[in-house]
Amino acid sequence: MVELEDLPNVGEKTAQKLRDAGFGDMMRLATATGKELAVKAEIGEGVADKVIEAARKAEQIDFETALDVMERRKDVGRITVGSEAFNELIGGGIETQAITEVFGEFGSGKSQISHELAVTIQLPPEKGGLDAECVFIDTENTFRPERIEQIANGFELDIEEVLKKIHIARAFNSNHQILMAEKVNELIQSGVNIRLLIVDSLTAHFRAEYVGRESLANRQQKLNQHLHTLQNIANTYNTAVFVTNQVQARPDAFFGSPTKAIGGHVLGHAATYRIWLKKGLAGKRIARLVDSPHLPEGESVFKITTEGIVD
Numbered sequence: 001m002v003e004l005e006d007l008p009n010v011g012e013k014t015a016q017k018l019r020d021a022g023f024g025d026m027m028r029l030a031t032a033t034g035k036e037l038a039v040k041a042e043i044g045e046g047v048a049d050k051v052i053e054a055a056r057k058a059e060q061i062d063f064e065t066a067l068d069v070m071e072r073r074k075d076v077g078r079i080t081v082g083s084e085a086f087n088e089l090i091g092g093g094i095e096t097q098a099i100t101e102v103f104g105e106f107g108s109g110k111s112q113i114s115h116e117l118a119v120t121i122q123l124p125p126e127k128g129g130l131d132a133e134c135v136f137i138d139t140e141n142t143f144r145p146e147r148i149e150q151i152a153n154g155f156e157l158d159i160e161e162v163l164k165k166i167h168i169a170r171a172f173n174s175n176h177q178i179l180m181a182e183k184v185n186e187l188i189q190s191g192v193n194i195r196l197l198i199v200d201s202l203t204a205h206f207r208a209e210y211v212g213r214e215s216l217a218n219r220q221q222k223l224n225q226h227l228h229t230l231q232n233i234a235n236t237y238n239t240a241v242f243v244t245n246q247v248q249a250r251p252d253a254f255f256g257s258p259t260k261a262i263g264g265h266v267l268g269h270a271a272t273y274r275i276w277l278k279k280g281l282a283g284k285r286i287a288r289l290v291d292s293p294h295l296p297e298g299e300s301v302f303k304i305t306t307e308g309i310v311d
Ligand code: ADP
Pocket: 104, 105, 106, 107, 108, 109, 110, 111, 112, 113, 150, 304, 305, 306, 307
């Protein structure tokens, strides 16, 4: 394996700077941009470009055949959402190497699914998990350990063990949120087996901070940068990224849905799977798959119980 110190232009000091800035992983380095690296690791842009080029060589970043892609797809892991019908709708559970977005109105179950996944990621593969830990970026202070306790109880898991494997980051504003997502690189590189990154809610801060049409371009640019970080984590470490999103009212819509997801095209293009959550009758919830690269659109019904999500 190539170490940072093996790259040209990288001495002990630069290597340390790179590690401190979350670029300790060769693939992470290879997929960085010169500007990004120069700013974050506080090195000259010329050096940054050279280091990236060397990392790309080391990682053999080049065209690959469809067979290579197929091989990599074999590594895709799936995490159960608790309901069989829901799992089936999305091809067997939330995928690693992808961003899955759920959107829906207040109380539609977005946070509940986030809590459920924080527990099910820890299950062994035969029970629908990946035997791994997760990061939960909480932007609206909706994370509740008590809720984790109830769900863990449902799976007959050791509560303390489960809580220890959920790494919480409270994000107080959008910049803080962006920073915390970037810090996930460091956590994984330090050896913690993170296979799921939850951002609940992805868009709330951006929506609150960038008000009015004139700030829209700025907001979308920031959101795009954030999504780029998330996608990078998903690909680099074979991690699942699960994000929640609100909807905004569309009072002018006569046909189709009167609500639409926040984030516009930027998010629409970045999310691999998009799921619309709706409230149904008698406490039921409806999940509608609205976008997927290889699955048909469809719906499934699930319920939220004390023990978590069920059919
Ligand atoms: P949002 O989409 O706004 O994130 P939530 O995921 O917080 O919505 O879902 C809230 C709903 O979840 C509540 O209205 C309630 O029906 C259900 N719920 C929350 N906690 C429990 C629980 N302990 N047992 C059963 N249902 C719950």
